[in-house]
Amino acid sequence: MKKIFYICSLLVVLVTLSSCGNKDNGIYPFQEETKYLTVRLQGSDKWSIINVENGDIVAKNAISGIPSAVHEDMFYVYDNETARINYYNVADCSKPVNSKPYCSATSFNGGYAIACLPGEDLQVIDKNCQTVKKLPPSINSASMFLGDLAIVKDDRGLTGFVDTKGDTVIGPHLGLANAFLFDDAALVSESQVADTTAVSSLVVINKKGEKLFDFDSDKYLPINRYFINGTLKVMQAEDQKIVYLDKKGKETTDTLAIPKKIKEVNYRDVKHVGKDRYMVIKGDRMGLVDANNDTLIGIKYNGIINITPDRFIVAQDSVMMIVDEKGKQVGNAKFVDFVNGNNFEEAAGRGYVNPAKVAATLLQLFDKDAVFNVRKGGTLMEINQAVGMNPDNYVGATELTGPLPPLILTYHFDREIASLKAGAPSASDSIATASQSSAQFNYNAVVRGVTLQYPVRECAPGTEEEILQLITQEMGKKGFGINDDGTFTSDAGCVVVMGYEKGVFLMNYYFNAADVKPLQRVGRTN
Secondary structure (H helix, E strand, C coil), X not given: CCCECCCCCHHHHHHHHCCCCCECCECCCCCCCCCEEEEEECCCCCEEEEECCCXXXXXXXXXXXXXCCCECCEEEEEECXXXXXXXXXXXXXXXXXXXXXXXXXXXXXXXXXXXXXXXCCCEEECCCCCEEEECCCCEEEEECCECCEEEEEECCCCEEEEECCCCEEEEEEECEECCCCCCCEEEEECCCCCCCCCHHHEEEEECCCCEEEECCCCCEEECCCECECCEEEEEECCCCCEEEECCCCCEECCCCCCCHHHHCCCCCEEEECCCCEEEEEECCEEEEEECCCCEEEEEEECEEEEEECCEEEEEECCEEEEEECCCCECCCCCEEEECCCCCCCCEEXXXXXXXXXXXXHHHCCECCCEECCEEXXXXXXXXXXXXXXXXXXXXXXXXXXXXXXXXXXXXXXXXXCEEECCCCCCCCCCCCCCCCCCEEECCCCXXXXXXXXXXXXXXXXXXXXXXXXXXXXXXXXXXXXXXCCCCEEECCCCEEEEEEECCEEEEEEECCHHHCCCCCECCCCC
């Protein structure tokens, strides 16, 4: 069972996202235009589309691939077999809008998206999937448009912004950039160092790239990544008090403060979700109240998330439905999964890579007795990313999978990495749980090996084999000798196996030769 490092319980995700707001009508940038919800109905392995206003199913079991959320009546579908992406309009889910499939793409926002054809540069496209402008070859990734700007990253790892015309608004010179998501101010790093995340380098800029103020990292630590209603939530470094900064860097009041009548109630958590409505947690259940603490949606659900100012998804025993602001079901559809339309992290990648650079990057990640950040005999305790996670999410898991974009790595352990505490209830399959942690990590679990995956689906066929051959040429320098079966063994007894399939280059690093399993080398024709 694979689990992701950075996943927290869905309840936490729902509540945390709901704490963001840009105006009292709604919370998310997409809420005002959201009309459709992509869901997987009970008993189906395909995806459907629901009209959130009336609950009608407008496209039942019409989507076989992996769909995006619907934005501005447009959505895309990722085909897992071909590793290609097509855009569709809700009006016709059977015919792609684009004439050629893309290898990477973002959702539409403001009438535009960023996509890429295999082997080509990134481009801005309109809702007819016509090219507005190609981005410079030096740009290797770009986010979806937020606040009419997309964050781009170049080959040096530096970031900047382009507009919906494809023109550069702020050149790639930032070490770190957050989107102009809810406001016209953004928290960025001014450093020229590509991978810097140093708090001391943070500044706040406007959409022209002009500095509004230097972020005093000795005094404040950022809590939110985005300005909301003209303020940024931070923590005072000295006494850890939560305060808010305006666009001049001055302390100000919380524009989304919780009303007194709600504060007086002993809720476990409270989050503002727009229109003077508040999600609350009481015991292990969630509901919705107004500013006077009058109940709008009964506090009886495992999970709840607002998808428009007046529409909510509620979950009970793993089954979800849409309700209005009074808790009345909208339509009759019940579903077990949905695509969250408020994902702000979407990005598209350039349609090619430099095989020599990829090989060099992968070679840097391992040695004759170590891979990434763990040595032979290493344990879960030594993998710092695991510390602080909720162990409830990993009960029974023997693997940890996490992104190191564009690389994906998986740690394999010799035993379960988390187990229930004595007397704790069994793990629930519900959408969310508000209970305290009932499990604990097995920090002595030993790492048996690591899998490295490097997707090259956007590249021309044969790229995988080229990377493999380049790494093979350097394995002797890493302390490995080649075996008759094409695997590599070091004098420390560690084994490396390489292969590829479905456009993904694969490398398995084993600490023990007895664990070795072969990898296929399955090429592509497109």
